[in-house]
Amino acid sequence: MIEASDRVNRASDTPVRSPVVSTPQITRPGGTYDVDRSDAEYRSWLKEAVRKVQADANRSADTHLLRFPLPEQWGIDLYLKDESTHPTGSLKHRLARSLFLYGLCNGWIRPGRPVIEASSGSTAVSEAYFAKLIGVPFIAVMPRTTSPEKCRLIEFHGGRCHFVDDSRKMYEASAALAAETGGHYMDQFTYAERATDWRGNNNIAESIFRQLELERFPEPAWIVATAGTGGTSATLARYVHYMQYDTRICVADPENSCFFDGWTTGDPDVTCDRGSRIEGIGRPRMEPSFVPGAIDRMMKVPDAATVAAVRALEAAIGRRAGGSTGTGLWSALKIVAEMVAEGRTGSVVTLLCDPGDRYLDKYYSDAWLAEQGLDIAPYTAAIGSLLETGVWPD
Incomplete structure (x- = not known):
C-alpha cells in the first residue's frame, strides 16, 4: 500500500509550468531532489516511454495454448496457456507492462527516479525489463530465499535486488525505499487488478477464448488460475462475466497462503505466519x-502435490515449468477427474506460468524435497491413477 506521505510527495512532483529561473527542489527523507526540469521536457519523455512500452506489446506474438494429453474417449480437453514464451519468460510480463503503463499515465513514474517493487521474483524480472526499456532504475525487494536464477535475471535486465529475511516485511521495505530515493513503489499487490483492462484489449482471457474458437469445446467449463496478487484471476473472472460466458473460474492456493482461508471465511484480514514455498503465488495476507x-471456487493444494504435478507435466509434454504451474495443474486434473466421474464433457484451461529452469535447485531437486520434508509419491500415484483409469483415488 502506498502510504499517505508518498501521496504527498507525488503531489509535490508536479512539474513547474512557469519559466524556470533556478531548478526547484523538494525535500524527502534521505535527501533533496530536483523537480522535473520542465513540463514540455517531461511530457516529451512520457510520450516516448509510453510508446516504448506499447511497442513491446506490438512486437510480442500471442502465447501458445498447449494440449495436455488425455484419453480421447473421456471427451475432455485440457489446455495450458504457455506464458513462459513472453520476452521475460513468465505470465508476469503482461502484468508488468500494464503496471508500467498505469504508473506512467498516472504521472507516478518519472525520469531518473527508481521504480521499486515488492516481488518474489518473476514480476521483478519483468519490471526490470520495462524499467530498462524506458531508462529508469529498478529495485526489487524480495525474500532472501528467492531463486538465484531469478536474481540473476533481474540483474541481467539492469535491476538491483534488495533482500528481506521475512517476506511479510516486503511491503514496508519497498515503501521505505521509495521514500528514501524519491522513487515510485509500484505495489503490484494493490494495483494488479485495476491496471489490466479486463474487458478485452488482448488480455489473457480474451486470448484464451480466441484461441479456443476452432476447438471442439470452444467455451471452457473451467479456467484454473493461481494467485500471487490475484490480478490474473480477477481479469479472467471479470472478462467471463462481462462476455456472459458460462465458464467457471477456480483459484488454486498453495500451503502457507491466506487466499483460500480468506475466501472460505469471508475474512479479508486473515494472515498466516509463514511464506509460501511456491514462488510467485501464495501470500501471508x-x-x-x-x-x-x-x-467460483478455490482449492487448497499441498506443496508436494504441486511438485508432483510439474514433474508429471514434464513426463506428459516434455516441458519443465515452475511451481505455480503445478499448483494450477493439480487443481485442473482434479476438475477433470470430477467431470469424468459425472460423465460430463468439455474443456479445462490452466496456465503454464514460467519455465522450470528457474527452479532446478527446488522443485526438480530431490535433495530440496528431502530438506523440506515433502513426499511427492502419493500425489504422483494419484495423477498416474487418473491418467490410466480415469479415477481419482480417495
Whole structure:
C-alpha cells in the first residue's frame, strides 16, 4: 500500500509550468531532489516511454495454448496457456507492462527516479525489463530465499535486488525505499487488478477464448488460475462475466497462503505466519488485488502435490515449468477427474506460468524435497491413477 506521505510527495512532483529561473527542489527523507526540469521536457519523455512500452506489446506474438494429453474417449480437453514464451519468460510480463503503463499515465513514474517493487521474483524480472526499456532504475525487494536464477535475471535486465529475511516485511521495505530515493513503489499487490483492462484489449482471457474458437469445446467449463496478487484471476473472472460466458473460474492456493482461508471465511484480514514455498503465488495476507466475489471456487493444494504435478507435466509434454504451474495443474486434473466421474464433457484451461529452469535447485531437486520434508509419491500415484483409469483415488 502506498502510504499517505508518498501521496504527498507525488503531489509535490508536479512539474513547474512557469519559466524556470533556478531548478526547484523538494525535500524527502534521505535527501533533496530536483523537480522535473520542465513540463514540455517531461511530457516529451512520457510520450516516448509510453510508446516504448506499447511497442513491446506490438512486437510480442500471442502465447501458445498447449494440449495436455488425455484419453480421447473421456471427451475432455485440457489446455495450458504457455506464458513462459513472453520476452521475460513468465505470465508476469503482461502484468508488468500494464503496471508500467498505469504508473506512467498516472504521472507516478518519472525520469531518473527508481521504480521499486515488492516481488518474489518473476514480476521483478519483468519490471526490470520495462524499467530498462524506458531508462529508469529498478529495485526489487524480495525474500532472501528467492531463486538465484531469478536474481540473476533481474540483474541481467539492469535491476538491483534488495533482500528481506521475512517476506511479510516486503511491503514496508519497498515503501521505505521509495521514500528514501524519491522513487515510485509500484505495489503490484494493490494495483494488479485495476491496471489490466479486463474487458478485452488482448488480455489473457480474451486470448484464451480466441484461441479456443476452432476447438471442439470452444467455451471452457473451467479456467484454473493461481494467485500471487490475484490480478490474473480477477481479469479472467471479470472478462467471463462481462462476455456472459458460462465458464467457471477456480483459484488454486498453495500451503502457507491466506487466499483460500480468506475466501472460505469471508475474512479479508486473515494472515498466516509463514511464506509460501511456491514462488510467485501464495501470500501471508489477503492482497487488495484479490477479488474473492468474482471467482467460483478455490482449492487448497499441498506443496508436494504441486511438485508432483510439474514433474508429471514434464513426463506428459516434455516441458519443465515452475511451481505455480503445478499448483494450477493439480487443481485442473482434479476438475477433470470430477467431470469424468459425472460423465460430463468439455474443456479445462490452466496456465503454464514460467519455465522450470528457474527452479532446478527446488522443485526438480530431490535433495530440496528431502530438506523440506515433502513426499511427492502419493500425489504422483494419484495423477498416474487418473491418467490410466480415469479415477481419482480417495
